Amino acid sequence: MKFGGTSIADGKKIRHVAELLKSYHDKGNEIVAVTSALGDVTDGLLENSINSSEKGKVSMVKEFMANLTKKHYDAIHDAIDDENIVDDTMQMIDSRIDELEKALIGICYLGELTPRSIDYISSYGERLSAPIICGAIKSLGIRSQAFTGGEAGIITAGEYGNARPLEITYTKVNEQLTPLLIDHIPVVTGFIAENEDGIITTLGRGGSDFSASIVGAAIQADEIWLWKEVHGIMTSDPKIVPGAKPIPHISYIEAMELSFFGANVLHPRSIEPAIRHGIPVRVKNTFEVDFPGTLIVADQTPSEDVVKAVTLIRNVALVNISGAGMVGTIGTAARVFSTLANAGVNIIMISQGSSQANMSIVVDGSQLGSAVGAIKSEFDHGVVRDVTHDTNICVVAVVGAGMAGIPGVAGKVFNALGNAKINVIMISQGSSQHNISFVVNEDTAIQAVKVLHDVFELEKHA
Ligand code: ASP
Ligand code: MG
Numbered sequence: 001m002k003f004g005g006t007s008i009a010d011g012k013k014i015r016h017v018a019e020l021l022k023s024y025h026d027k028g029n030e031i032v033a034v035t036s037a038l039g040d041v042t043d044g045l046l047e048n049s050i051n052s053s054e055k056g057k058v059s060m061v062k063e064f065m066a067n068l069t070k071k072h073y074d075a076i077h078d079a080i081d082d083e084n085i086v087d088d089t090m091q092m093i094d095s096r097i098d099e100l101e102k103a104l105i106g107i108c109y110l111g112e113l114t115p116r117s118i119d120y121i122s123s124y125g126e127r128l129s130a131p132i133i134c135g136a137i138k139s140l141g142i143r144s145q146a147f148t149g150g151e152a153g154i155i156t157a158g159e160y161g162n163a164r165p166l167e168i169t170y171t172k173v174n175e176q177l178t179p180l181l182i183d184h185i186p187v188v189t190g191f192i193a194e195n196e197d198g199i200i201t202t203l204g205r206g207g208s209d210f211s212a213s214i215v216g217a218a219i220q221a222d223e224i225w226l227w228k229e230v231h232g233i234m235t236s237d238p239k240i241v242p243g244a245k246p247i248p249h250i251s252y253i254e255a256m257e258l259s260f261f262g263a264n265v266l267h268p269r270s271i272e273p274a275i276r277h278g279i280p281v282r283v284k285n286t287f288e289v290d291f292p293g294t295l296i297v298a299d300q301t302p303s304e305d306v307v308k309a310v311t312l313i314r315n316v317a318l319v320n321i322s323g324a325g326m327v328g329t330i331g332t333a334a335r336v337f338s339t340l341a342n343a344g345v346n347i348i349m350i351s352q353g354s355s356q357a358n359m360s361i362v363v364d365g366s367q368l369g370s371a372v373g374a375i376k377s378e379f380d381h382g383v384v385r386d387v388t389h390d391t392n393i394c395v396v397a398v399v400g401a402g403m404a405g406i407p408g409v410a411g412k413v414f415n416a417l418g419n420a421k422i423n424v425i426m427i428s429q430g431s432s433q434h435n436i437s438f439v440v441n442e443d444t445a446i447q448a449v450k451v452l453h454d455v456f457e458l459e460k461h462a
Pocket of ligand 1: 205
């Protein structure tokens with residue numbers, strides 16, 4: 001069971017989480033708890049490390065640390081009753097706070113912030129939360145032990161900021177945690193791991209979902225439960241479509257499609273380890289324990305809801321590459337993609353018509369400058385005539401594994417948009433047919449999502 005930052009935002013909520021764990025434990029379940037940082041702590045750590053390297057103000061670090069310490073002290077007092085456990089937890093927190101403060105002050109003096117230091121600093125959110133959850137569990141009379149990701153056996157290669165677990169992780173985690181399960185609820189920090197030299201790495205923002213899935217796969221859990229502050233994976237973003245509903249069942253493939261495009265409910269890679277062992281993943285609401293949430297499983301239960309969800313992705317930009325010389329010139333696409341890859345640009349969407357005279361690519365808005373710059377310099381003279389871009393756009397994605405092989409879905413999508421007088425700028429559908437994505441002008445994007453949510457009656461089906 002993994003608990004997100006909002007689920008453990010303060011001591012009261014941590015107490016609730018400990019009670020929730022106890023209730024499942026008392027019913028005879030063996031549980032590993034995986035925890036995020038207390039709400040907003042990771043953001044604060046990242047912001048402060050940047051400030052320290054840019055401004056070098058030790059006084060700012062002191063102020064930040066005082067607030068952070070208070071937040072965790074308050075949480076300890078609200079979450080834990082047993083005085084001895086309070087003392088032990090305080091000691092642990094004090095020593096970690098001390099290490100963190102030294103590191104941030106170091107960054108102030110050095111004025112340097114490497115990817116390795118960013119991972120080290122941002123790991124403290126979970127390193128501070130896990131001992132508190134562990135203390136709260138113990139205070140309810142259940143044995144517990146806190147582990148960092150590395151201590152639990154999650155070992156990654158050295159790619160800071162977005163590390164992937166090495167194979168050995170699955171054996172190590174199993175060896176570490178499984179023997180404890182008879183009478184313990186171990187607590188593992190989400191998000192953070194170690195490389196083979198014991199240096200802290202992180203799995204990417206929102207990475208504690210991924211940690212939970214890794215741990216679940218390693219111990220061959222019956223289920224992986226992700227406790228969040230939402231009712232599950234939704235048919236759309238409720239902020240855009242007020243009638244959006246939680247989806248009761250969804251397949252791994254659909255969940256992966258949605259983790260990228262969706263309201264960031266899941267870390268994009270979090271399903272991978274679960275898929276390897278066919279372990280069902282449940283997304284549940286910490287604050288409404290009895291609500292069933294979303295169950296993510298391997299088989300695509302045949303259902304009449306061909307489309308499961310409609311989502312919007314903002315802060316993207318469209319790059320248009322054209323030139324008559326591109327027609328029939330072998331290797332143009334390869335050059336475009338490797339140029340973008342070398343410039344560190346992530347490609348979100350691609351489309352090329354069969355005339356081959358034009359290729360459209362959607363990239364993250366923040367990478368537009370690098371993308372356009374790289375393409376222009378690669379194709380200085382030659383096949384590409386024109387590189388234009390548009391930042392006033394959004395991508396809308398219609399997702400559902402049931403679309404595969406069903407005629408008329410694309411027809412229904414574009415017909416509805418046509419009737420609503422929404423202009424479609426670019427379209428892409430892979431042959432897996434799980435996702436139809438298209439680009440519209442920013443001004444019409446929200447309406448496009450609403451129209452499609454309506455046309456596919458997602459409000460009723462979910
Ligand atoms: N604390 C990390 C973050 O905020 C990981 C997580 O919450 O899943 O990104
Ligand atoms: Mg978080």
